[in-house]
Amino acid sequence: MKTTLRYAQRTLMALAIAGAFPLQGMAQEAAAPQAEKTEKGQLETVIVTAQRRAENIKDVPMSIATVKGDKLDVLVSGGQDIRFLNGRSPSVAVESDYGRTFPRFYIRGLGNTDFDLNASQPVGLVMDDIVQENPMLKGFPVFDVDQVEVLRGPQGTLFGRNSPAGVIKFDSAKPVFRQEGYVNAGAGKDGVINVDGAWNVPVSDTVALRFSGQSQHRDDRVHNPRPTGTKDFEGYKDNAARVQMLIKPSKDFSALLNVHARDMDGTATLFRANILKKGTNDLVDNFDYGSYPTDGVNEQWLKNKGANLRLRYELPGMTLHSITGWEKLDFFSRADVDGGYGASYAPPMGPGFIPFVVETADLIPNHKQISQEFRAESNTKDPLQWIAGVFYFKEDIQIDSISFNSLAPGNPQNSDYATQTQNAKSWAVFGSVNYAVNEKLKLRGGLRYTSDKKDFVAQRIQTDGRSYLPLHDDSSNISWDASGTYILNKDTNVFARIATGYRAPSMQGRLFGLDSKPSIAGAEKVLSYEAGVKQDLFNRRARMSATVFHYRVKDKQLTAGSGTVNMNQLINADKAVGQGVELDFQANLSDSLSATFGTSYNDTEIKDADLYAQPCGGGCTVTDQIKYLGGTPVALINGNPLPRAPKWQHNFTLKYSAPVADGEFYAFTDWAYRSTYNFFLYEAVEYKAKHLLEGGLRVGYKWGDGKYDLALYGRNITDKVQSLGAIDFNNMTGIVNEPRTYGVQFRMNF
Numbered sequence: 001m002k003t004t005l006r007y008a009q010r011t012l013m014a015l016a017i018a019g020a021f022p023l024q025g026m027a028q029e030a031a032a033p034q035a036e037k038t039e040k041g042q043l044e045t046v047i048v049t050a051q052r053r054a055e056n057i058k059d060v061p062m063s064i065a066t067v068k069g070d071k072l073d074v075l076v077s078g079g080q081d082i083r084f085l086n087g088r089s090p091s092v093a094v095e096s097d098y099g100r101t102f103p104r105f106y107i108r109g110l111g112n113t114d115f116d117l118n119a120s121q122p123v124g125l126v127m128d129d130i131v132q133e134n135p136m137l138k139g140f141p142v143f144d145v146d147q148v149e150v151l152r153g154p155q156g157t158l159f160g161r162n163s164p165a166g167v168i169k170f171d172s173a174k175p176v177f178r179q180e181g182y183v184n185a186g187a188g189k190d191g192v193i194n195v196d197g198a199w200n201v202p203v204s205d206t207v208a209l210r211f212s213g214q215s216q217h218r219d220d221r222v223h224n225p226r227p228t229g230t231k232d233f234e235g236y237k238d239n240a241a242r243v244q245m246l247i248k249p250s251k252d253f254s255a256l257l258n259v260h261a262r263d264m265d266g267t268a269t270l271f272r273a274n275i276l277k278k279g280t281n282d283l284v285d286n287f288d289y290g291s292y293p294t295d296g297v298n299e300q301w302l303k304n305k306g307a308n309l310r311l312r313y314e315l316p317g318m319t320l321h322s323i324t325g326w327e328k329l330d331f332f333s334r335a336d337v338d339g340g341y342g343a344s345y346a347p348p349m350g351p352g353f354i355p356f357v358v359e360t361a362d363l364i365p366n367h368k369q370i371s372q373e374f375r376a377e378s379n380t381k382d383p384l385q386w387i388a389g390v391f392y393f394k395e396d397i398q399i400d401s402i403s404f405n406s407l408a409p410g411n412p413q414n415s416d417y418a419t420q421t422q423n424a425k426s427w428a429v430f431g432s433v434n435y436a437v438n439e440k441l442k443l444r445g446g447l448r449y450t451s452d453k454k455d456f457v458a459q460r461i462q463t464d465g466r467s468y469l470p471l472h473d474d475s476s477n478i479s480w481d482a483s484g485t486y487i488l489n490k491d492t493n494v495f496a497r498i499a500t501g502y503r504a505p506s507m508q509g510r511l512f513g514l515d516s517k518p519s520i521a522g523a524e525k526v527l528s529y530e531a532g533v534k535q536d537l538f539n540r541r542a543r544m545s546a547t548v549f550h551y552r553v554k555d556k557q558l559t560a561g562s563g564t565v566n567m568n569q570l571i572n573a574d575k576a577v578g579q580g581v582e583l584d585f586q587a588n589l590s591d592s593l594s595a596t597f598g599t600s601y602n603d604t605e606i607k608d609a610d611l612y613a614q615p616c617g618g619g620c621t622v623t624d625q626i627k628y629l630g631g632t633p634v635a636l637i638n639g640n641p642l643p644r645a646p647k648w649q650h651n652f653t654l655k656y657s658a659p660v661a662d663g664e665f666y667a668f669t670d671w672a673y674r675s676t677y678n679f680f681l682y683e684a685v686e687y688k689a690k691h692l693l694e695g696g697l698r699v700g701y702k703w704g705d706g707k708y709d710l711a712l713y714g715r716n717i718t719d720k721v722q723s724l725g726a727i728d729f730n731n732m733t734g735i736v737n738e739p740r741t742y743g744v745q746f747r748m749n750f
Helices: 002-018 069-075 135-139
Strands: 064-067 092-095 104-107 123-127 145-152 166-172 180-188 192-202 207-218 236-250 253-266 299-315 318-336 341-343 346-350 359-378 384-404 413-436 441-462 465-489 492-503 506-508 519-521 524-537 542-561 568-588 593-607 626-629 632-636 648-660 663-674 692-703 708-715 723-727 733-736 741-749
Touching: 064 069, 069 648, 069 663, 069 692, 104 123, 104 166, 135 299, 135 318, 135 359, 192 741, 441 506, 506 568, 524 568
Parallel strands: 123 166, 519 568
Antiparallel strands: 064 145, 092 104, 145 166, 180 192, 180 741, 192 207, 207 236, 236 253, 253 299, 299 318, 318 359, 341 346, 359 384, 384 413, 413 441, 441 465, 465 492, 492 524, 506 519, 524 542, 542 568, 568 593, 593 648, 626 632, 648 663, 663 692, 692 708, 708 741, 723 733
């Protein structure tokens, strides 16, 4: 394997060097590219908007992948939330400690394990051209979506702050001037009922409406055998809708209004006490997924709504854009964090040893986000193209953290609680240029200046007093990138890119007592290098994209647990480095068989000789070097990989289809593999994820010229269940993945 990896790195780097060029200019296509005509068996041209213009994916000088069509339909079978993207694209991971809300994204090993409700992430999520800043906004259900784009590597120039790892971009299907739509309904195991659909209505020659929505339901499937606490878990009702209105009075002007909302009611993640076998990362013998003995209360709900308005005006030589966004949310989540019942001082207790009781809730009673972008871009066919714009962002948020007495009748709320308020403002000015040196060589370059201001107050409200702890930070940054594409021949492009990214300072104040203090992590900055090749193969029946990369993050923001209480602390590592390889491949193997394959290798390392983290308080087996500070043991984490960053990820799909009677029979299978990773900054035997391979299957029949589709589906068909995360301050508490599910779906297009 090492020999193969070294050979791949040398080959790709040689291709990049062969197309070497001065690092200046940044390409922007003046107009949407014309899709190439395809013959039978050839792959369709993939058009992306990763660089804020429509381009052939082969011409974009960065590592980028898309998820759409059959693959997207299969991955969301069975009511999967946005975590369906986990491992389905090279170098991409998605997980959550909050269930169907608060997804945490990782690209090339860069992410954030922080569970605080104002946690920033280095992976930006953009939904219909609007950045979704708060983690709770990032989990909006995926329905009636044209395409998902995964932009790997820093996106600091065109997408700005908090995207040093990359951007995941969702584009909803937009209104068109014809009547069309679909209805997709399914039912499955555990009372799953899923319905989604869209209806497109041309009101006139200049106005079109598109209504789309989704409703998901699942019965409770985990039960509490104890006489106290919540009795049933993991059921949910998750409803979302989107209404869009397109106004196009002339070919030169268009206005697109988007109004959307979500209402989710379910349960929080189940933290399961003592399910990890000490000295191993195996689940305990006779682990029962359907049983959860607890004395705590569990509930979660999320309501969010938003609107955006996108204006486009064509002028001679340039196009003007205005993008206005507004988002608001309300959130509540309560869970039994100790994962069991009773305590060492209040028997009976279990499962296993429960040192102390922890039942908490986090809520966002107030939140508002507004954003505004004005952008101008050239629309000629000249060799020199450009984009220039300004951006403004404002977010106000309040977070309350409360606790409960699990041992008292009715689980009453304790008298003391913590509250945080944060007001963030940011503005930026940016620009990029593209210069076609000749028919083969195109150069790109961009620059962005960002100014951030953040005011933060953390308070601990207690019966005997109040702590008042304000923080303030002003920061600014200049991000830039330089890249280029060289056309070796009509089927092969090579590219190289140097880019920087920036994550604004983060603040946190989940105060545990009057003597605790809020923490702040200073801005992190990343410098990334990548080179690769994009190639059509076998007369465009196959397509390949391969990239090698290296990055260095200065002042990497990390989240360290306390080891003994339910509290995080933000810290900065001197630096973190990463390097690796990514490969995306797809092919039509025959008229009946098509396949995709993706793989990535990510080698990450924390580099800070003085950095440490407090290890677990529940008796885990730490393998890092331990030192004592004032009698307190700490683990030295210099040289450790970044948390939740697997070295290897592979994904594979295979589709078979054949005509039967007047329709088409098809079978589609998808598989994702990832290697082991650390749950936390320190290394411990129990808190290291096992290797995991998960697969899905969809078998169906289409008829009526594709109008009707009836299918059976299965997710995690091997029913592999293992620990994906943990709580380390109390006992061997683990969080497991979703078990096998299956069902039937019917879709009708009209």
